[in-house]
Amino acid sequence: MAREHLAESSPPAGKSWHEFAGPDALARTLARRVAGVLSLAVEQNGHATLAVSGGSTPARFFDCLADEPIAWNKVTVTLVDERFVPMSSNRSNAKLVTMRLLQKAAARACFEGLYEAQDTVEQAALAANARLMHMIPPPFDVVVLGMGTDGHTASFFPDAAELKSLLDPAAEPAVRPVHAQSADEDRLTWNLAALTGTSLLVLHIEGLEKKDVLLKATETGAESGLPIAAIFEHAKSPVQIYWSPGGKA
Numbered sequence: 001m002a003r004e005h006l007a008e009s010s011p012p013a014g015k016s017w018h019e020f021a022g023p024d025a026l027a028r029t030l031a032r033r034v035a036g037v038l039s040l041a042v043e044q045n046g047h048a049t050l051a052v053s054g055g056s057t058p059a060r061f062f063d064c065l066a067d068e069p070i071a072w073n074k075v076t077v078t079l080v081d082e083r084f085v086p087m088s089s090n091r092s093n094a095k096l097v098t099m100r101l102l103q104k105a106a107a108r109a110c111f112e113g114l115y116e117a118q119d120t121v122e123q124a125a126l127a128a129n130a131r132l133m134h135m136i137p138p139p140f141d142v143v144v145l146g147m148g149t150d151g152h153t154a155s156f157f158p159d160a161a162e163l164k165s166l167l168d169p170a171a172e173p174a175v176r177p178v179h180a181q182s183a184d185e186d187r188l189t190w191n192l193a194a195l196t197g198t199s200l201l202v203l204h205i206e207g208l209e210k211k212d213v214l215l216k217a218t219e220t221g222a223e224s225g226l227p228i229a230a231i232f233e234h235a236k237s238p239v240q241i242y243w244s245p246g247g248k249a
């Protein structure tokens, strides 16, 4: 019954919705769009910035983006959020980006991750903030978010101890530590203002379950209790939702 409901659900009303037959078609089209915006930024400003998500969904998109023939030596890539683990860990988002995005043409891009080898995630956030505000200050030209089935995006987990400040568009500094029971480890994340101030803000999700969660968030907003709703509320440009069935639910 729940599945039937999910299969029949329409896209969120009034939102920029891009639907594809499968994850490969989505990845190719999204890569072209992101590359176009990065190229334009390089042309206009001499450089471009891109913030990407970790997790499992973006790998195909990274493979396609790495092939795009743009001036990657003028692009700086950062992460939307990071697990508090070193690059040697398979849980590291920096490792994922290095293995899947910073390859082929994109190997010439500069990468500034969020992880810092410090004793605590609070110390790491302070160090990352000092480095990143110098190397890749927000707003970024492009931000690509993901979403979990609990409605979290970046490291804005519904059960994060810091959730109130994470969903506050005025909260500083820009890089913040996160503790959430539902996350396997402590996290580092860019704040809401950094992620929503971009000119191309993409939400890349796959599978019927995530579509249903997203519908709930867009229909009921903050009342849904789903952190992703804050992105729609504060985005400076319409959130571009890229969805296909067949991904990890």
Ligand SMILES: O=C(O)[C@H](O)[C@@H](O)[C@H](O)[C@H](O)COP(=O)(O)O
Pocket (backbone or CB within 6 Å): 053, 054, 055, 056, 057, 058, 080, 081, 082, 083, 093, 145, 146, 147, 148, 152, 153, 154, 155, 248
């Ligand atoms: O480090 C992370 O986990 C993320 O950046 C996170 O916000 C991710 O986008 C969602 O958890 C979706 O993850 P999946 O793509 O694995 O479902």
